[in-house]
Structure formats: C-alpha cells, structure tokens
Amino acid sequence: PAIQEIVKEVTAKYPAEDLITRRDVVSGEISQHLTTRLAKYDLIVNDINIVNFKFSEAFNQSIEAKQVAQQQALKAENDLRRIEIEAKQKIAQAQAEAESLRLKKQEVTPELVQLKQIEVQEKALEKWNGVLPSVTGGATPFVDIQSLTK
Structure with missing residues (x-):
C-alpha cells in the first residue's frame, strides 16, 4: 500500500x-x-x-488532439511568416522596377524617340519587298510616305 x-x-x-x-x-x-x-x-x-x-482512451485522444492542434498552430505561424516574406519580396521587386522605369524615363528625350522611330522605319524598309499590302489593319500606313518625301 x-x-x-x-x-x-x-x-x-x-x-x-x-x-x-x-x-x-x-x-x-x-x-x-x-x-x-x-x-x-x-x-x-x-x-x-x-x-x-x-491513461484512459479519452485522455490519450485529448493528448493527441492537443499535439495536432499545436502542430497546426506552428504550421499556421510558419505559413504566415512565409507569406510576409513573400510580400516583402514582391514589394522590393516592385520598388526596383519602379526605380528602373523612373531612370529610363529620365533618359528618354524627344530626340531619342525620333531616333527610335527612324530605326524602326529603316528596318521596315530593309524587309520591304517593294509590294504594297493589299489590306491594311489600321489607320497607320505601313510606310510613312510623307516623312520620306520631305
């Protein structure tokens, strides 16, 4: 006893x-x-x-349920941390892209735009086989004839 x-x-x-x-x-x-x-x-x-x-079966089940709940809580905390980190990464990436666009915008001048237009037109002329298209899809002509005649 x-x-x-x-x-x-x-x-x-x-x-x-x-x-x-x-x-x-x-x-x-x-x-x-x-x-x-x-x-x-x-x-x-x-x-x-x-x-x-x-222990009684009911008590064993309650211990197991408690352990499962703790594991789920830990998983939820880890998921939350992962989501927060991913959100911070997306914000940092968006800020970097915005800064990149801001810097590129500073470099763009009317002369640069005009130069790019001329380069595009030259490439189009190099590829052109001399035949005008029979159907056009928009209001802008394939080749700007007015700029060539000036």
Missing part, C-alpha cells in the same frame, strides 16, 4: 504530459519517498523503473 500511495502522491503533482516527458524526474522522486518511507521497515529501495503510464 505504501508504494501505491507514494506513486499516486508523486504522479498527482505533474501534468500527464510531464509524466511521460520527465519520467526520470518522477521516478527519482518516487524512489526518494519510498526510500524514506520503507527505511523504518528495514527495506532498501535500489531502483525504480517506470515502464509505462496507462
């Missing part, structure tokens, strides 16, 4: 999860109490081994 009493007394101090994870501490405390209690009967306690704790 002394053994049962001490085991119940010591295990009642710990939450069920701690009984499993801190088994060595629990067994040390049980051993200490038993040694003290049984010494008056000239009994010596050499060692205490806790082989297994048995």
Whole structure:
C-alpha cells in the first residue's frame, strides 16, 4: 500500500504530459519517498523503473488532439511568416522596377524617340519587298510616305 500511495502522491503533482516527458524526474522522486518511507521497515529501495503510464482512451485522444492542434498552430505561424516574406519580396521587386522605369524615363528625350522611330522605319524598309499590302489593319500606313518625301 505504501508504494501505491507514494506513486499516486508523486504522479498527482505533474501534468500527464510531464509524466511521460520527465519520467526520470518522477521516478527519482518516487524512489526518494519510498526510500524514506520503507527505511523504518528495514527495506532498501535500489531502483525504480517506470515502464509505462496507462491513461484512459479519452485522455490519450485529448493528448493527441492537443499535439495536432499545436502542430497546426506552428504550421499556421510558419505559413504566415512565409507569406510576409513573400510580400516583402514582391514589394522590393516592385520598388526596383519602379526605380528602373523612373531612370529610363529620365533618359528618354524627344530626340531619342525620333531616333527610335527612324530605326524602326529603316528596318521596315530593309524587309520591304517593294509590294504594297493589299489590306491594311489600321489607320497607320505601313510606310510613312510623307516623312520620306520631305
């Protein structure tokens, strides 16, 4: 009876999860109490081994549910961190693109635009086989004839 009493007394101090994870501490405390209690009967306690704790099925399920909930919470936190990092990356990329466009805009002058138009027209003339298209798709002619005649 002394053994049962001490085991119940010591295990009642710990939450069920701690009984499993801190088994060595629990067994040390049980051993200490038993040694003290049984010494008056000239009994010596050499060692205490806790082989297994048995809990009710409902309690086991609640422990498992708690572990699952903790894992899901950790996953949600990690997902949130990942989303925040991805958002920061997108913002940084957008800022870099905006800065790039701003710098390019500073370089654009009316003369540069005119030069690019001339280059495009020259390429078109190089590819042109001398035959005018029979159908056009818009209001802009294939070759700006007015600019060539000036």
